[in-house]
Structures are given as C-alpha cells and as structure tokens.
Amino acid sequence: xxxxxxxxxxxxxxxxxxxxxxxxxxxxxxxxxxxxxxxxxxxxxxxxxxxxxxxxxxxxxxxxxxxxxxxxxxxxxxxxxxxxxxxxxxxxxxxxxxxxxxxxxxxxxxxxxxxxxxxxxxxxxxxxxxxxxxxxxxxxxxxxxxxxxxxxxxxxxxxxxxxxxxxxxxxxxxxxxxxxxxxxxxxxxxxxxxxxxxxxxxxxxxxxxxxxxxxxxxxxxxxxxxxxxxxxxxxxxxxxxxxxxxxxxxxxxxxxxxxxxxxxxxxxxxxxxxxxxxxxxxxxxxxxxxxxxxxxxxxxxxxxxxxxxxxxxxxxxxxxxxxxxxxxxxxxxxxxxxxxxxxxxxxxxxxxxxxxxxxxxxxxxxxxxxxxxxxxxxxxxxxxxxxxxxxxxxxxxxxxxxxxxxxxxxxxxxxxxxxxxxxxxxxxxxxxxxxxxxxxxxxxxxxxx
Amino acid sequence: xxxxxxxxxxxxxxxxxxxxxxxxxxxxxxxxxxxxxxxxxxxxxxxxxxxxxxxxxxxxxxxxxxxxxxxxxxxxxxxxxxxxxxxxxxxxxxxxxxxxxxxxxxxxxxxxxxxxxxxxxxxxxxxxxxxxxxxxxxxxxxxxxxxxxxxxxxxxxxxxxxxxxxxxxxxxxxxxxxxxxxxxxxxxxxxxxxxxxxxxxxxxxxxxxxxxxxxxxxxxxxxxxxxxxxxxxxxxxxxxxxxxxxxxxxxxxxxxxxxxxxxxxxxxxxxxxxxxxxxxxxxxxxxxxxxxxxxxxxxxxxxxxxxxxxxxxxxxxxxxxxxxxxxxxxxxxxxxxxxxxxxxxxxxxxxxxxxxxxxxxxxxxxxxxxxxxxxxxxxxxxxxxxxxxxxxxxxxxxxxxxxxxxxxx
Numbered sequence: 095x096x097x098x099x100x101x102x103x104x105x106x107x108x109x110x111x112x113x114x115x116x117x118x119x120x121x122x123x124x125x126x127x128x129x130x131x132x133x134x135x136x137x138x139x140x141x142x143x144x145x146x147x148x149x150x151x152x153x154x155x156x157x158x159x160x161x162x163x164x165x166x167x168x169x170x171x172x173x174x175x176x177x178x179x180x181x182x183x184x185x186x187x188x189x190x191x192x193x194x195x196x197x198x199x200x201x202x203x204x205x206x207x208x209x210x211x212x213x214x215x216x217x218x219x220x221x222x223x224x225x226x227x228x229x230x231x232x233x234x235x236x237x238x239x240x241x242x243x244x245x246x247x248x249x250x251x252x253x254x255x256x257x258x259x260x261x262x263x264x265x266x267x268x269x270x271x272x273x274x275x276x277x278x279x280x281x282x283x284x285x286x287x288x289x290x291x292x293x294x295x296x297x298x299x300x301x302x303x304x305x306x307x308x309x310x311x312x313x314x315x316x317x318x319x320x321x322x323x324x325x326x327x328x329x330x331x332x333x334x335x336x337x338x339x340x341x342x343x344x345x346x347x348x349x350x351x352x353x354x355x356x357x358x359x360x361x362x363x364x365x366x367x368x369x370x371x372x373x374x375x376x377x378x379x380x381x382x383x384x385x386x387x388x389x390x391x392x393x394x395x396x397x398x399x400x401x402x403x404x405x406x407x408x409x410x411x412x413x414x415x416x417x418x419x420x421x422x423x424x425x426x427x428x429x430x431x432x433x434x435x436x437x438x439x440x441x442x443x444x445x446x447x448x449x450x451x452x453x454x455x456x457x458x459x460x461x462x463x464x465x466x467x468x469x470x471x472x473x474x475x476x477x478x479x480x481x482x483x484x485x486x487x488x489x490x491x492x493x494x495x496x497x498x499x500x501x502x503x504x505x506x507x508x509x510x511x512x513x514x515x516x517x518x519x520x521x522x523x524x525x526x527x528x529x530x531x532x533x534x535x536x537x538x539x540x541x542x543x
Numbered sequence: 544x545x546x547x548x549x550x551x552x553x554x555x556x557x558x559x560x561x562x563x564x565x566x567x568x569x570x571x572x573x574x575x576x577x578x579x580x581x582x583x584x585x586x587x588x589x590x591x592x593x594x595x596x597x598x599x600x601x602x603x604x605x606x607x608x609x610x611x612x613x614x615x616x617x618x619x620x621x622x623x624x625x626x627x628x629x630x631x632x633x634x635x636x637x638x639x640x641x642x643x644x645x646x647x648x649x650x651x652x653x654x655x656x657x658x659x660x661x662x663x664x665x666x667x668x669x670x671x672x673x674x675x676x677x678x679x680x681x682x683x684x685x686x687x688x689x690x691x692x693x694x695x696x697x698x699x700x701x702x703x704x705x706x707x708x709x710x711x712x713x714x715x716x717x718x719x720x721x722x723x724x725x726x727x728x729x730x731x732x733x734x735x736x737x738x739x740x741x742x743x744x745x746x747x748x749x750x751x752x753x754x755x756x757x758x759x760x761x762x763x764x765x766x767x768x769x770x771x772x773x774x775x776x777x778x779x780x781x782x783x784x785x786x787x788x789x790x791x792x793x794x795x796x797x798x799x800x801x802x803x804x805x806x807x808x809x810x811x812x813x814x815x816x817x818x819x820x821x822x823x824x825x826x827x828x829x830x831x832x833x834x835x836x837x838x839x840x841x842x843x844x845x846x847x848x849x850x851x852x853x854x855x856x857x858x859x860x861x862x863x864x865x866x867x868x869x870x871x872x873x874x875x876x877x878x879x880x881x882x883x884x885x886x887x888x889x890x891x892x893x894x895x896x897x898x899x900x901x902x903x904x905x906x907x908x909x910x911x912x913x914x915x916x917x918x919x920x921x922x923x924x925x926x927x928x929x930x931x932x933x934x935x936x937x938x939x940x941x942x943x944x945x946x947x948x949x950x951x952x
Contacts, residue, residue, distance in 0.1 A: 120744060120751055121744070121746040129674055129775070129776055130674070131643075131644070131674060131675045135644070154774060155663070155774065156770075156774070157757070157772055157774060163754060164752070164754045164757050164772070166750045166751055166752050166753070166754045167749050167750065167751065168751055169751055170742075170751055170752045170757075171737070171742065171752070171774060171775060171776045172774055172775070173667075173670075173671040173674055173675070173775055174664075174667040174668045174670070174671035174774075174775060176636075176637060176640075176668065177636060177637065177640035177668050177671040177672050177675060178640075178671060178675065180637040180638075180640035180641040181640045181641065181643050181644050181675045183588065183641055184588070184592075184641055184642070184643070184644040184645050185644055199661065199663075199664075200661075200664075201659065201695050201697075203612065203659075203694045203695055204612075204659065204660060204695075207612075207633075207634050208634050208637060210633075211633040211634035211637045211638070212634075212637055214586045214587065214588075214633055215587075215588045215633065215637055215638065215641045216588070217587075217588070234768070234769075234770035235663045235769055235770055235771065236661050236663055236767075236769070237661055237662070237766065237767035237768070237769075238661075238697075265631070270582075270583065270586070270631075272575065272582035272583040272585075274575070274576040274577075274578075274580070274582065277576060277627050277863070278626055278627060279575060279582065279626060279627060279628055279629055279630065280626040280630055281626070282626060288622065288624055289614075289622075289624075289626070289630065290614060290622070290630075290631070299696060300696045301693060301694060301695060301696040302693050302694075302696075303613075303690075303691070303693045303694040304613065304614050304621075304622050304694075306611065306612065306613065306614050306630075306631055306632055307586075307631060307632065307633060307634070308586055308631050398749055400749055
C-alpha cells in the first residue's frame, strides 16, 4: 500500500444490528432474537468494548411483501428505533446512537424533539441518518403517507433539516439558569425574542410557534446521509457530517471520496468535515482457507434458493418463484414498468435491462445457476480472512482514502461482532489505527467533529 | 383474577393501586426553588432515573411522565413568556425508554399526543417500550391544545379553548377526542397485528414467520387510513396499558370505550361517587361491562410530618410563587396518615387507585414512598413486595386475546 507523509487516519467504526435483511442467518443454532433488548444491549456493549464510534439502526416502516404476501423467508419485524436507542443510552457510556429516520413520514417539530431528547438523555450521543421516501406502499401506514413526488425528495429533506436546525437553535445555548435564590429559571434570548420561538416557511413546511426542548448538548445531533446521485451528493455535503457510501471497491470508493471532498470544499466545508462510511461485513478464520470455507458456508445460508429468486425479482420485477434456483437464469425479460413485485424495501434504480444483460453474460461465462449468480452478486462479504488479513484490508482501504471507516454488520445476531472486537480490534489498535480509550463524551467528540 | 371478574371492585377485595405523576420539578410552580430540588438537572437522564428508582423503592404500580407539544404556561392559549418557572420538557416516551433498563418492576406510562402524530409511530414506540421493559409499558393518551397547531402547520390555528363552554369549543373537544378514539383503536389493532406465535423460525420449511399469523389492520377513518401490519411483534403484555385523564363526559366516554384506566379529578367522596357512576354507565353502554376498567383519582400531594409542617411548606411555596396554588385536581396538604384516610374514604366511593401528583420533587415523592406507603401497608391495603408480573397483571387486567387470532390453522 502507498504510504503518504501524512499521519495515519484513525478509522471510524460503527456497528449495526443485522435484522431485517437476507444477510442475517436466523437458522443458525446460536442466532438470537432481533427484538429482545438483550440482543441490542449485547451488541452495543460489544461495540463499546471495541471502542467503536457509534451504534447504528436502519429503518423499515412496512413489512416487505412479495407479490402481495409478507416475506417469510428471512427476518421479519423490528423494534422502534428511537426507544431502543434511548434504552441503549442506559447501558453504554460513550457509544454514539444513530437512528435512520424518515423525513417523509415524520414532522420536523416532533422529530426534532425526539432527537433533541435522545441527545439530552444520552449526554450528547445522538445521530440521525436522514432518509427520504417516496414509497406509496409504505405510505399506506401513515396519515400523510405516500404523497411525496420522487423529484421533491431532496426539497423535502432539505427543508426538513433546515427546520429541525431552527428548532434545535430555538433555545439559546445558556437558556437554563435555574437560580433558586433569584427565582430565575430561564434566560431570554439576547435578541429579545421569546424563549423557544421559531418560524420556518418553505414549499413543504409552514410552521411557527415555540419549541419545548432545550438546545441539544451537541448543538445538533450528528447528521448522516446516503447520497449517490449528483443531487444527493450536493445535498449530503451541504447538510451532513457523514455520508453512508455504497462503494466497496477501492477504485470506485476513492473516486467517490475525491468527488465528495471536492463538492464539500465548494460548499464551504473544511477538509475532513464530511466523513465517508460504507457499510461492510466480515468473516474471520484461523487461516485464510478456514475463512474462505466459513464464508462459503455462511453465504449459502444467506442466499437460499428462495432468497436467490427474491433477490433477482427485485431487478426482474417479475414473479420468479417458478424458476428452479439450481437451473439457468430466467429466460424472460425484466418488466421494470410493471406493478412492483417486491414492496417495502429500497428499490434498485439501475437499468433493469442492462443489469439482466450483464448477469446473463456473467452466468454464461461461469456457468452459474440462478442461485450461484445471486451468491456471486449478493453473497459477497467485504472482508474475508484471518484477523490480521482483515485488519490489513480495513486499514489499507481507509489509509488509501477509500473511506474514513466502516459501519460493520455481521451475519449473526447478536454475537457476530464479538470475534471482531476480540481479534481484529487489538490489531488495529496496535498500529494506531483505532483508539484504545475514548477521549471525549459526545458522538461529535468520537468522530472528531 | 379471571377475566370475567366483576368490573366494579369493592374496597375490601382489591389492593389499592398507587401511581405517581412525574413532571419537571413537581406540580407546584415554585417547586424548583425548594432546597432539595434539582432544577439544573431536569433535562438529564440521571434526574429521571433517580425519581423512578425512588418510586420503585416504594413498590408503586407505575409512574406517568407528562408531555406536550407546547410549553408549560399559566395561560391556555399559548406560552406565557414567564422566566421564573420551569419550562420545557423532553420526549416522555424516550425518557421512559431510557429508564426501563435501570428498573425491574415499576410500570412506565409516558404521555403521547394523538393530535399531530402518526398512530403507526406511537403504536410501535409503546410496543417497543413494552419489549424493552419486559411488559411494563403503558401510554397516557393526550389530545393537543389548539395552540399547538402552528407547530405542525397542517390544521388551522384554532382559537377555542377546552375551558370555553361555547358550542364551538364543545365541537372542538368532541372532535379531538373522537380522533383520539380512532388513534387508540389503530394502536390496539397494530399491537394485535402480529399473533404471539407468528415468529416460528422453522428452518425445515425456510420460514422465519408464519405469514398467516400476521394481519393487516385496514383502518379507514376520518383522520387517517392505516394498513398495517405493524413492524413490531406483539408486545409482551399483548396490549400495553392505555390510560387517559378526563375532566368531563367526552373523555370519560372515550376512556370507558377504549382505556384500561381513567384518571379523574373528584374533589370529595360525593364527586368521586358521581364520576365513577358516570364512567361505569358509559362502560356498560360501550359493551365493556364485564371488563375491568380502573378509575383512579388524581390528587396533588404536599406532605409534612405534621399538618402544621405541611401547611408551612405550602405557605412557603405560595409565597415564592407569588400566588395561591391552583390545580384541576384536588390539592392535599397534610400528613401521610391523613392522606391515607382520604384515599381510603374516596376509595369507598368507588375509586380503584390514585395517581398522586407530587407538589415538589423529590420531596413529596420521598414522602409518598417513605411515609404514605408504610402507612397504607400498616392498614393492610398495599403490597409488601412486587410480584414478578406484568403491569397489566399487577392491575388485575388479563392478557387480552388477540382480536385477529383464529383457532383453526
């Protein structure tokens, strides 16, 4: 790897609980509940033991469906994000608590209060991964659901964030005096406005009044965003502290990294002010051959025949349940314009015809069955090897500016991270790529923001 | 207690239920200036953890946590701009969630508003609190004041007040509580939208859930349509506790139809009798005559070792506040023994429990735990230990059958 003169970057690590997705191997004997608080507590304590920066929860506001029937082949059901994060604040001290929360199915006043409250209740450890949905299927669960046009999604998200910032600022920094002697509880803002007063007018929101929650300890919770399209990237560099990147190949990742840094600079952000964090998974072994074999075994549990059909259906947008997973790829064309077969999870926005053509070529070249193709495309794990190999891979990716760190998940809930913390973390700490002690108290402190 | 137990408990046959209503520094506007008050910690987890563990040390049934989308105010139509009183709150559901891992027995009943929020979000939050606390969650249902409308910008700014007696105000109240009723109905359906045994983890058939045991709720009403199913498996209690405070027929009817506990504010035994009779009649009318529905009295408590000491505290607080203390609920000033007398007298009028509102925190909470509870135990009407049971079970409420469950599979 290329060593530059600059000091080694400290790797940022987040941990997420693998719940509702095909990566979670629920059939393993040691697989635990994805609902019980003890699972969340175990994983969060493990992450804190490994001096991770934060714990991360994804969002799903409707059960996924396939041709109108609820998924039953992988994990279904999850607890509500904010109460779980608040409860985790009681059993951790330093770990950031980041939730994915939707700007379409929430209102700024309520969500700003909840995130501000989480920040108070955790002593400044709250983070928000901002997502915006225009999914009418999920919208059926909400009184104001499903109305957002796709083109308006960044308008909505941008206004939502601007409004929440205004709400978080509605109480001054030192608003609470609480002086029993003088009888003064509150200090009015210097500018003579009323305490908590706010107002925001835009295309999406026209709100005003008084906010009820004091300024969060971090000023504002840490903001994460996923943005890939040019519009998404510009939005993310303007509004977020960290970007959830989809790129795991070093060359693509470096290109994305450079592009984000360039856009961030144009948006007036200081170098290093916008962190880039892909999600990643790992499989460890005592030897490389062990790890490869273990990975092969796990991947086949993740991508069962039925799961392979469903993963391909997301692109074909056709019911493929009649196609033998061990047979060739479906010979029919995809139907991207048809009514959706898979509902309630993020749509893949690539060109379906082109993707299918690429997959056909791949299947032909390697003589892949339907399931083998799905294993090739969806069964990949980012880091497979001995603890030292995995430490090397992670460190090299970060030091070569593929990212600033990773959000790590494992196939096993809730104990999958244990061996990473026991075996990989010490190696990264040894070379100074990972902290050995927490030095601050807030999530912003953890991230160096 | 069997599910078919009679709905109107008699004083001798049931234990007394005691809850405490937590809010800021206490319910007296000058409470925060008392020597034991911790006004600079009101927005910290430590403060709330201390209060709830104190309540748990007194073996209380549950705590409620106040909340609102508007600042506390001496006025009904908006903020009063005062800087000499406690203003501001944290989200009550998250406070309760933060405390859940630190406690083992006490029920946690946060306030959540039904007016501007999504039933889907509130239902999954309370369900999750139930999972996190191992079956100790409840919900204090509350409708918004009109002054909160501009905070959301989706309803016209209203000018009527709950306290008006105009036709407009009455229509407004009817409407808000009708919406709250629909809201509770959706939440209850969502809690049942997963049958208890929906998660089967059957590796042989590659099925994680039995999808026949998940149900859409398909609610279609005036304020919202909600399809479901929910995303959270059925809570440990089946249905977390639903509670609401009422000051008149409209909320009483909603409580009689939809709640497990109605908090009311009678000021004497006769009023208690009348309120209980009205709620029991509404309960019959709603077809719930055979179900247990609790009617708790809300009482503000300001205690002292002697009556004179309590009165001296009251006087000091009133002087600090610069005005007499008023409340929607009766204000009790006296000793724990005198309070026990009053509580038992009103209980004979049909109340099944109380939600005590400490005038000063932690002082009056400590007095409830340290003096009132021992006094009630001496009289044989309060528990001496927590049984390992859910909040519903503690209140004699059965774990409800799932409305969607079918016996035939």
